[in-house]
Amino acid sequence: xxxxxxxxxxxxxxxxxxxxxxxxxxxxxxxxxxxxxxxxxxxxxxxxxxxxxxxxxxxxxxxxxxxxxxxxxxxxxxxxxxxxxxxxxxxxxxxxxxxxxxxxxxxxxxx
Amino acid sequence: xxxxxxxxxxxxxxxxxxxxxxxxxxxxxxxxxxxxxxxxxxxxxxxxxxxxxxxxxxxxxxxxxxxxxxxxxxxxxxxxxxxxxxxxxxxxxxxxxxxxxxxxxxxxxx
Numbered sequence: 001x002x003x004x005x006x007x008x009x010x011x012x013x014x015x016x017x018x019x020x021x022x023x024x025x026x027x028x029x030x031x032x033x034x035x036x037x038x039x040x041x042x043x044x045x046x047x048x049x050x051x052x053x054x055x056x057x058x059x060x061x062x063x064x065x066x067x068x069x070x071x072x073x074x075x076x077x078x079x080x081x082x083x084x085x086x087x088x089x090x091x092x093x094x095x096x097x098x099x100x101x102x103x104x105x106x107x108x109x110x111x
Numbered sequence: 112x113x114x115x116x117x118x119x120x121x122x123x124x125x126x127x128x129x130x131x132x133x134x135x136x137x138x139x140x141x142x143x144x145x146x147x148x149x150x151x152x153x154x155x156x157x158x159x160x161x162x163x164x165x166x167x168x169x170x171x172x173x174x175x176x177x178x179x180x181x182x183x184x185x186x187x188x189x190x191x192x193x194x195x196x197x198x199x200x201x202x203x204x205x206x207x208x209x210x211x212x213x214x215x216x217x218x219x220x221x
Contacts, residue, residue: 043201043212044155087154099210103154
């Protein structure tokens with residue numbers, strides 16, 4: 001079983017749509033969780049951290065379910081510029097200096 | 112502000128040739144530094160990380176090595192490249208739980 005699993009997509013959605021991505025992780029000792037965004041042929045960039053209580057940043061909402069070892073990202077009112085690959089990332093148990101990246105979910109927003 | 116540099120941006124090398132990729136960070140001291148590889152259609156794989164000068168941890172047995180000769184310099188090397196070494200190599204630095212990536216080097220081994 002992969003340490004971090006994501007649906008690779010692609011998710012093709014129209015502008016203005018709401019889209020949700022899910023991610024599961026295998027290590028119950030993981031302490032920190034993140035979503036990164038990676039544009040085509042570019043480096044990943046931190047989108048947002050994921051907190052146990054859930055957190056929102058503008059049109060983006062992240063949720064964590066520790067019991068189910070499940071992370072989600074919700075994007076509301078999708079923009080063309082949201083087209084990218086979204087990487088689910090967790091820390092490796094108690095060693096919070098190392099990150100494990102999922103393979104990413106590709107989102108394509110069309111006009 | 113902190114910036115991270117990597118070069119070259121792209122590289123085409125024949126099998127069996129040596130490799131040296133350099134990464135430097137500006138605007139911070141004693142950063143944790145990381146080398147990742149992203150192969151086509153695969154996720155980022157952590158290759159090496161370093162918490163200080165001369166301190167290197169290897170995550171995956173492979174044909175590569177890393178060195179940190181200065182506080183803000185991280186070098187990825189190979190004596191003889193394999194076809195399987197092709198990929199997108201990313202250097203990152205991180206003060207704690209967050210990592211910031213350089214622009215990457217796209218390596219093609221032919």
